[in-house]
Amino acid sequence: MSAVSTPEAKNEPSRREQLLTIAAQLFAEKGFRNTTVRDIADAAGILSGSLYHHFDSKESMVDEILSTFQEALFAQYDDILASDDNARSKLERAVRVSFEAIEEHGPEVAIYQNDADYLVTFERFGYLADRNTQSRQVWLTLLEEGVRTGALRPDLDVTLTYRFIRDTVWVAVRWYRPGGQHDHTEVADQYVRILLDGISS
Amino acid sequence: MSAVSTPEAKNEPSRREQLLTIAAQLFAEKGFRNTTVRDIADAAGILSGSLYHHFDSKESMVDEILSTFQEALFAQYDDILASDDNARSKLERAVRVSFEAIEEHGPEVAIYQNDADYLVTFERFGYLADRNTQSRQVWLTLLEEGVRTGALRPDLDVTLTYRFIRDTVWVAVRWYRPGGQHDHTEVADQYVRILLDGISS
DNA sequence: GTCTATACCCAGATAGAC
DNA sequence: GTCTATCTGGGTATAGAC
Numbered sequence: 001m002s003a004v005s006t007p008e009a010k011n012e013p014s015r016r017e018q019l020l021t022i023a024a025q026l027f028a029e030k031g032f033r034n035t036t037v038r039d040i041a042d043a044a045g046i047l048s049g050s051l052y053h054h055f056d057s058k059e060s061m062v063d064e065i066l067s068t069f070q071e072a073l074f075a076q077y078d079d080i081l082a083s084d085d086n087a088r089s090k091l092e093r094a095v096r097v098s099f100e101a102i103e104e105h106g107p108e109v110a111i112y113q114n115d116a117d118y119l120v121t122f123e124r125f126g127y128l129a130d131r132n133t134q135s136r137q138v139w140l141t142l143l144e145e146g147v148r149t150g151a152l153r154p155d156l157d158v159t160l161t162y163r164f165i166r167d168t169v170w171v172a173v174r175w176y177r178p179g180g181q182h183d184h185t186e187v188a189d190q191y192v193r194i195l196l197d198g199i200s201s
Numbered sequence: 202m203s204a205v206s207t208p209e210a211k212n213e214p215s216r217r218e219q220l221l222t223i224a225a226q227l228f229a230e231k232g233f234r235n236t237t238v239r240d241i242a243d244a245a246g247i248l249s250g251s252l253y254h255h256f257d258s259k260e261s262m263v264d265e266i267l268s269t270f271q272e273a274l275f276a277q278y279d280d281i282l283a284s285d286d287n288a289r290s291k292l293e294r295a296v297r298v299s300f301e302a303i304e305e306h307g308p309e310v311a312i313y314q315n316d317a318d319y320l321v322t323f324e325r326f327g328y329l330a331d332r333n334t335q336s337r338q339v340w341l342t343l344l345e346e347g348v349r350t351g352a353l354r355p356d357l358d359v360t361l362t363y364r365f366i367r368d369t370v371w372v373a374v375r376w377y378r379p380g381g382q383h384d385h386t387e388v389a390d391q392y393v394r395i396l397l398d399g400i401s402s
Numbered sequence: 403g404t405c406t407a408t409a410c411c412c413a414g415a416t417a418g419a420c
Numbered sequence: 421g422t423c424t425a426t427c428t429g430g431g432t433a434t435a436g437a438c
Contacts, residue, residue, distance in 0.1 A: 034235075046422060048414085057415080190362075195399060198396060199347075199357055201352065237430080237432085
């Protein structure tokens, strides 16, 4: 009964966290709506009813998964915006942070990419729309600063560019696999190079 | 009873085609698995049982939608590969053809993007995996020709570049809306420009 | 070509025993 | 913290009347 024997004190994930990790993998693989509570319970080696001892619904599970992840991610963006690097460096850092998120939180990124449109239709997931707006602001700020300071082409359509960056960065979660041929820093390097300098000779 | 009075002879879509158009829109919006046959029937103004007079399953519907679309798309890629344009032009044309497909066959592209991973797990959709390989070949051929002829950077990682192009082009189906601020040719122009020359000044 | 009626399955969730 | 047992709703698909 000593505090030292609790999972947290031993730096082990709590049962709750274990279940969320399992659920996140399944949601990412099969989609939120196509993952059943029985799928999650099976993967955890328990019965579906037992899940409801830990969470009051499937929605609560995905909610906790996404909100926890986004809090950490946006803290990193805020750091970048607040830094006094030049525009090009900030843009590079933002790209790198995103690829790092894919490396370290692949399931969370995949769930957001695949299921946010659906989840946003429920009130409790309204924060996903807010985060979306916030993300747009981050990238637009960086791009506009780049144009203003002369680091980026003056004729750049920042809105369209924002979409291209956002899409290409996050959609990499579909093919990027940790431990594969390229690690996430290499992928980020290559992407930054294409984005800034293009592919032509 | 004269042939002239059939829908096809009047260039009107047959009932079957009408139903496929309705289904494609719903599949694209909500995903294949999350669209019910009742959704489709409701949108068509009939009851779900009546759909089975036209199609023997929901799978048959999406099968017909995807295979028809892909046949037309890959015929265009074949044209490009067979042409004697230079490497840069071919690459540009391939990008343009893809954005045009998003303009004219948005639902089909969206279904492929969202549901192909799931559908390929069934034998009858094995052709989707073949088309995927074929598409990869098209882009790799174009990129390798570009590097070989000196149009593209000699140090280019063509595999990674292929993924970036594929992802960014097709994921545009998530935000591109016909009749919006930019038409598909403008989007293609901007994308080609970023891809080839980058965004830096 | 559409409707009525229905079979059958599997989803999310709950109550209470252990 | 997990299990047993079960409710309720909604999914695909079918048979046969109109």
